[in-house]
Structures are given as C-alpha cells and as structure tokens.
Amino acid sequence: MFPFEGAKATEAEARRFYTLFNAQSDLAFITGPGGHGNLRPILPQILAFFAAHLHPDTVYAKNLPPITDPFTQPPNKPGARPAFPPPPPVSLVQVTPTGQLSSSYSNIATVFTLNQARAATITTPHPKTLAALQQAIREVTHAETHPGSKPPLNSPNPGPDADHIRHRLLLHSEQGIDLAVEFFRPTSPGKHPEILVLRDDLDQPDESPARAADLQRFHDLAVEGTAVFVVCPRPSPPGTEETKAPILGPFYLTGLRSQLVGKTLLGMRVDDVLHAIDFAADGYTVDPSKITAEASGNLSLVLLHAAVLDPRLKHITLSNILPSYRSLIATPLPVDAPQNILPGVLRHYDIPDLIRALGARVTVTTP
Numbered sequence: 001m002f003p004f005e006g007a008k009a010t011e012a013e014a015r016r017f018y019t020l021f022n023a024q025s026d027l028a029f030i031t032g033p034g035g036h037g038n039l040r041p042i043l044p045q046i047l048a049f050f051a052a053h054l055h056p057d058t059v060y061a062k063n064l065p066p067i068t069d070p071f072t073q074p075p076n077k078p079g080a081r082p083a084f085p086p087p088p089p090v091s092l093v094q095v096t097p098t099g100q101l102s103s104s105y106s107n108i109a110t111v112f113t114l115n116q117a118r119a120a121t122i123t124t125p126h127p128k129t130l131a132a133l134q135q136a137i138r139e140v141t142h143a144e145t146h147p148g149s150k151p152p153l154n155s156p157n158p159g160p161d162a163d164h165i166r167h168r169l170l171l172h173s174e175q176g177i178d179l180a181v182e183f184f185r186p187t188s189p190g191k192h193p194e195i196l197v198l199r200d201d202l203d204q205p206d207e208s209p210a211r212a213a214d215l216q217r218f219h220d221l222a223v224e225g226t227a228v229f230v231v232c233p234r235p236s237p238p239g240t241e242e243t244k245a246p247i248l249g250p251f252y253l254t255g256l257r258s259q260l261v262g263k264t265l266l267g268m269r270v271d272d273v274l275h276a277i278d279f280a281a282d283g284y285t286v287d288p289s290k291i292t293a294e295a296s297g298n299l300s301l302v303l304l305h306a307a308v309l310d311p312r313l314k315h316i317t318l319s320n321i322l323p324s325y326r327s328l329i330a331t332p333l334p335v336d337a338p339q340n341i342l343p344g345v346l347r348h349y350d351i352p353d354l355i356r357a358l359g360a361r362v363t364v365t366t367p
Contacts, residue, residue, distance in 0.1 A: 011029040119326065143271050147310040152172050166222075179231055179232060180237050185222060186224075187222075192286060197218070198233060198273065199232055200233075201237075242254075248336070249335065266341075291314060293313050295317075296321075298339050300318040300321040316362050
C-alpha cells in the first residue's frame with residue numbers, strides 16, 4: 001500500500017475484481033492532501049461512504065459533498081479553500097458508550113489477548129541437537145552467512161589516535177552495507193586474543209560519559225595485549241530510520257520491510273557479526289582460537305544467535321537480554337520490540353534453548 005503509487009495500483013486491481021461482479025459502486029478511492037493519517041480534509045467523504053454502506057443515515061449522507069479531492073479549488077476562485085461540511089452527529093459515529101470497544105465492554109479481545117491465546121496452542125519443540133538448532137535458526141532468522149566465509153573488504157575511516165591503537169574502519173558486510181567499526185590493536189608483536197563488542201552508539205561524541213568510559217576500557221585492554229573489535233551491525237550507524245511511533249521504537253518499519261523481502265533484521269545483523277568474525281580471524285593480529293564477545297540489550301540477542309552458529313566464539317557475555325519470546329508475548333506493549341521479532345520462532349525454539357546449547361560458552365548478567 002505504500003508508497004502512494006502502490007495504493008493506486010492496488011485500487012486499480014481491486015476495482016477490476018469489483019467490476020467483474022457489477023459491484024464497482026461499492027468501492028471508493030478517497031484521496032486528499034497531507035501525509036499518512038491526515039484524515040480531516042477527507043473525513044466527510046469517508047463518513048459518507050460509511051453512512052451509505054454500513055449505517056445508513058440518509059439525511060446526513062445526502063448533505064455531504066461527492067467523493068472527490070476536497071482541496072480541488074472552486075471554479076473562478078483561485079486559491080480558495082473549500083468549506084468543510086459540519087461534523088456528523090455523535091449517534092452516527094459513536095455506537096458504544098465511550099466510542100471504544102475496549103473501554104466500553106469487559107472481556108474484549110485485543111491483538112495482545114489474541115496473540116496470547118494463539119501462543120498457548122503452540123508447543124515449542126526445543127531442538128535436541130546443536131545441528132537441529134542451527135538449522136532452525138537459519139529457517140527463522142533467514143541468516144545466510146556461514147562461518148569461514150571469504151573475509152569482507154574494508155576501507156579506512158579516518159581518525160586513528162596518536163599512539164595508533166584505535167583505528168576506524170568501514171567493513172563491507174555485503175553489497176551496499178557498510179558497517180562502522182573500531183579496532184583497538186595491541187602494539188606488541190604476534191597474535192593476540194580478541195574481544196568482539198557489539199555497539200550501536202559509534203556515532204556518539206567521544207566526550208559523552210558512556211562513550212568515553214568505553215573508549216578508555218578498550219584502549220586499556222589493547223595496551224595489555226587484547227585486541228578489541230567494536231562493530232555496529234546494520235543499520236550502521238542507526239538514526240535515520242523512519243519511525244512509526246515512539247513505543248514501537250525506530251525499527252518497526254525497517255523490520256516490516258525486511259519481512260517483505262523474506263528477511264529479518266535480527267538475521268541480517270547475525271550475518272554482519274559472522275562477517276566481522278571472518279574479518280578478525282583472517283588478520284595477522286588476532287588469534288582465531290581466542291575470540292570472545294560481549295553485547296547488551298537488543299544486540300545481545302543478535303550475538304546469542306551468532307554464537308550458536310559460529311564455534312569460533314569461545315565465550316560470550318550478555319547483559320539485559322530478553323529472557324524468552326514467550327515473555328514478550330506476555331507483555332501488553334513491549335517497548336522497542338520490533339528489532340527482536342522473529343515470525344514463527346516459537347514453532348522452532350526459544351531463547352533458553354540458545355543459552356542451553358552454548359553451556360559454559362555463555363555468561364548472562366542482568367537478564
């Protein structure tokens with residue numbers, strides 16, 4: 001239905017079907033100025049359609065203008081705006097005491113309660129082997145990268161510090177996808193252990209308190225002989241996503257669009273992590289047998305999936321991770337959940353299955 005050209009194409013297709021049944025008068029395509037949700041200019045036409053087809057009110061409907069663009073300028077009056085008809089009577093548009101089903105009646109079904117009821121009928125199989133769980137992850141997340149793939153290319157992103165420990169790169173995860181990366185390289189010779197860190201704040205000023213603390217810790221680790229590879233999975237960096245509503249978080253529309261092309265945002269981020277491991281393991285600085293990783297919040301779920309798929313991650317540390325997908329269903333309005341959504345996941349596995357599969361390879365702090 002979006003963009004607007006898609007709406008027009010959909011209406012044309014629908015009208016062809018309606019015409020086959022001589023029902024074309026039952027279909028109206030009402031358009032007006034403004035962005036999505038700007039209903040005031042076209043409200044009279046919408047209500048006229050409802051009044052005529054759903055709840056006849058001949059007096060009100062008869063006095064409404066025809067279903068046309070309400071901002072068409074009247075003849076011989078350039079620039080004049082049309083007069084809006086009076087609002088409809090309450091009896092026409094409010095058919096419950098409050099105007100809302102959920103606040104007018106008890107035991108009303110909502111999307112939340114319907115999801116809960118449906119989830120109660122689903123028995124999660126809990127894969128018994130690592131291979132079965134890995135296969136389930138790929139089916140659900142649509143992650144495509146396999147450990148040991150060809151290392152991705154990279155390009156410098158200017159800004160190494162004075163002692164050449166901190167380096168900024170752009171990692172070319174796949175065509176058109178560049179990941180913001182910071183590499184804190186030890187200055188001592190030889191291969192070093194590495195910590196892979198997932199972050200989504202690489203675009204923040206170095207002077208911000210949380211960022212400054214991170215930079216100091218990573219610098220100190222490098223001085224002590226541990227390489228630190230900080231990766232911001234896609235979108236990298238975040239911040240330009242079209243937002244639907246604050247409670248849904250910035251990735252609601254991004255997540256929906258990924259589903260339209262047979263992907264999931266979480267799965268694409270898993271691909272980014274596996275590419276980052278390929279890059280680090282192929283260099284001359286990192287000992288590929290000593291790679292660990294850490295993540296927090298939404299990115300901890302990305303890292304958990306990646307670790308089940310990639311045995312090169314010897315240990316991961318997760319904080320503030322979602323305890324289970326069933327807990328997400330039990331929350332009426334989970335804030336910022338869309339970036340974690342995996343359609344159909346409970347038909348295959350749940351988060352505790354991933355943690356159990358890793359055993360001693362995972363430490364969960366502050367669930």
